[in-house]
Amino acid sequence: MIKIGLLGCGNVGHIIATHAESIQVVAVFDIIPERAERLAALCHARPYTDFDAFMREDFSIVVEAASVDAVRNYAEKVLRSGRDIILLSSGALADAEFRDHLVGVAREAGRKIRIPSGAILGLDNLKIGQVSPPTKLLLRTTKPPSSLGMSATRRMEIFKGLAHDCIRQYPKNINVAVALGLAAGRDADVELWVDPEAERNTHEIFVEGDFGDIYVRVRNVPSPDNPATSYMAALSILTLLKNLENPLVVGT
Ligand SMILES: NC(=O)C1=CN([C@@H]2O[C@H](COP(=O)(O)OP(=O)(O)OC[C@H]3O[C@@H](n4cnc5c(N)ncnc54)[C@H](O)[C@@H]3O)[C@@H](O)[C@H]2O)C=CC1
Ligand SMILES: O=C([O-])CC(=O)C(=O)O
Known part of the structure; x- marks a missing residue:
């Protein structure tokens, strides 16, 4: 054991x-x-x-x-x-x-x-980026405002930029973006949204390259003890x- x-x-x-x-x-x-x-x-x-x-x-x-x-x-x-x-x-x-x-x-x-x-899927075959770099690698994450310790009355984009900058501002919420970049071999673009209507932590992954294109959407149930963290993690x-x-x- x-x-x-x-x-x-x-x-x-x-x-x-x-x-x-x-x-x-x-x-x-x-x-x-x-x-x-x-x-x-x-x-x-x-x-x-x-x-x-x-x-x-x-x-x-x-x-x-x-x-x-x-x-x-x-x-x-x-x-x-x-x-x-x-x-x-x-x-x-x-x-x-x-x-x-x-x-x-x-x-x-x-x-x-x-x-x-x-909290995401796709890291396995995203590693093809190390052999054939993707032309697009974007993560769009949407969480309830409470996950980020804030309040909001409407859907709002609170960050747009590169993963390494986003994690500095939101170290408890966007580790997945850095994991994507580590797999693919390049920093991911990130959009971080809060939505008062959202009941799940949603990660949408968009990738394009010479292989074709990928769209993955993960709609995660928040953990009971920490809504910022998806149970899947x-x-x-x-x-x-x-x-x-x-x-x-x-x-x-
Ligand atoms: N890669 C991924 O897909 C995901 C990563 N995460 C990350 O996983 C980590 C754990 O998540 P949760 O369990 O939900 O967080 P949590 O906040 O519920 O628990 C973290 C625990 O670690 C302790 N801790 C924090 N810093 C410490 C330090 N320097 N030394 C000793 N103890 C320390 C805290 O006191 C707390 O008890 C967080 O960093 C979170 O952002 C969470 C979800 C997905
Ligand atoms: O659990 C999630 O949905 C993602 C998360 O918090 C992180 O990547 O830090």
């Missing part, structure tokens, strides 16, 4: 820890002690607010479901300790200098940084963990 350390005891951390079947959550870490303690009690793990103590536990992989800042603070230490890391806050890798450094550390340590599909990590040791690998 794969032993994991969970970095982040919020909404996604909770779903992972309480639904994990083929994995054992050995230790959990959060800056908020009560969150770490509550989740640890639920999944029979040990709670930590001291990262170095957390890292002394016996697990082979860290699952990050915390924040872009947490990735910046801890990912390098995880890799240098000889463990792989799964990053849900993929937005941290929008910073090219940090990304290149972290990938270099992973290479040196012989470890892997895994970016799950999270937690399912995506659970699925990645379930397949880690499967000799049959499906998807590009």
Whole structure:
């Protein structure tokens, strides 16, 4: 059974820890002690607010479901300790200098940084962009205003520009845009909309290239404990963990 350390005891951390079947959550870490303690009690793990103590536990992989800042603070230490890391806050890798450094550390340590599909679909074959760059790569995301901690009386575009700028302004809402760019090999264009009528987090992906064109629309149910995060994101990590040791690998 794969032993994991969970970095982040919020909404996604909770779903992972309480639904994990083929994995054992050995230790959990959060800056908020009560969150770490509550989740640890639920999944029979040990709670930590001291990262170095957390890292002394016996697990082979860290699952990050915390924040872009947490990735910046801890990912390098995880890799240098000889463990792989799964990053849900993929937005941290929008910073090219940090990304290149972290990938270099992973290479040196012989470890892997895994970016799950999270709240979207299509990352698998979007990787064809690394062979044949797309001429268009656009993500149009629409969320209820409450997901962004704001109020609005009508549908409004609150950001239009490149993914690496959008994630700086909305680090809890648009990690998917950075994941798209990492897959395709170029920064994605982003439109971020709020809509008071929206009940779902909707991601529309438009891609064009010499292969033809793609339109994908994902209408995600918001997580019960954090409407900004689609429930699919937690399912995506659970699925990645379930397949880690499967000799049959499906998807590009
Ligand atoms: N790539 C994707 O498709 C998606 C990515 N996300 C990202 O996943 C992450 C987790 O999402 P949720 O569980 O819904 O968030 P959440 O806010 O419910 O939980 C995050 C937890 O991490 C803890 N945390 C934050 N920064 C920390 C740090 N520096 N050190 C230790 N603990 C820290 C918080 O105290 C909190 O308990 C967020 O960054 C979110 O933006 C969310 C949805 C989709
Ligand atoms: O969960 C979602 O729909 C997307 C999200 O928050 C993110 O990419 O940060």
